[in-house]
Amino acid sequence: MLAALALGPAAFATPASSHSCTQELASWINAHGGRVHLGAATVAGLRGLVAQRSSAVGDVLLEVPLECVLSTAGDGAPLPAEPPPWTASLPWNVQLALSALERERDEHWRPFLQSWPAESPALPLLLEPEALSAAQDDAFEADADAACFWLHEQYLEACDAAEAAGLDAPAEPAFRRALQLVWSRCLRLRAGPHGTRRLLVPMVDLANHDGVAPAALFAFSAAGRRGACVRLYAARPLEKGDEVTITYGDHPNAHFAKYYGFVPRHNPHDTVSVALPQLLELSGAAPPSGACWVETSQRVAALLRLGSAGCVLSARAVDAPRLLRDLRGSMLQLAVAGPSGAPARMRALQRPPPLYPHLEALPPGALEAWASRAASRASD
């Protein structure tokens, strides 16, 4: 059965005609030489894909020919539907959004683009400041603000590019919706001779995320009925009516919130960056001024891996005893910013950060003792 995976309410209203849309979409893909053994269903307000027949691991559930796929430009062999040349100076996601907007007027693309939701997902950049502050995460709030600003800047850039090409600029609401839908619907794929591309693939973009046990895997294949295509393969045995999910990638929760408008319930890849002063303040042991911490720990940052126990939206709400317990537990890794002062999360992405020797194996009580020593130094 279709599992309700959403943590929050449905991200967007699914149009009433959504299922006739997806039938038309399937016919369109078939008419271009594809194969569709999937349908759409809505459970608890969330539309997703369902298997139309039972399948074994490795069975092809869906095959979408490349002429039905919108792609970014790339260095490899060209793909049939790359963005219009006048968008070339813009970031890849803006190019894809403008490509989709331009093709909305093209009859060929109607079955695909009308299957998109009327509204974009409830992304943090759309939230009012009061709603954002409920996340209790300054970095998350700042990032949402920056995304809002970035989107407006991109709109102005897109208008300039359109004007230089002698075209009408898109309306800002349509541009924003298209870009937000591109964020939440595109795949990054190694596409054989076409190189690595970001693609908007009809029907695949109806698959919801399951990062723990996705039902299907997507891949480029040169062996479609009519040549190259994107395929969905069954990743486990499926019965008719089972939800067909994919994984959107090993991202932390902040990434899911920012680009997809939801936070997975179980996410083994979630990480939260916490500066040591903040960590100690949370523990209730450090003085609120924190100046002493910043000096003594030289902008020490912690990379906190909470596993399925937490998410970025509630990280600061975690109670101090549990935080301290986690600190000693194996789920937690502490990393330290080096002399460059770069945040631990950024360094961790580049290469494994050196572990801070004092924190590597933290004995019970050590953190509290450290906190109280620093607190007494701060009050001297």
Ligand SMILES: C[S@@+](CC[C@H](N)C(=O)[O-])C[C@H]1O[C@@H](n2cnc3c(N)ncnc32)[C@H](O)[C@@H]1O
């Ligand atoms: C690629 S679309 C998936 C299909 C989408 N449900 C639809 O009806 O078009 C991605 C969007 O689906 C929703 N979504 C996907 N997986 C989800 C999940 N596990 N929980 C909640 N919402 C999810 C989010 O709104 C996300 O931005």
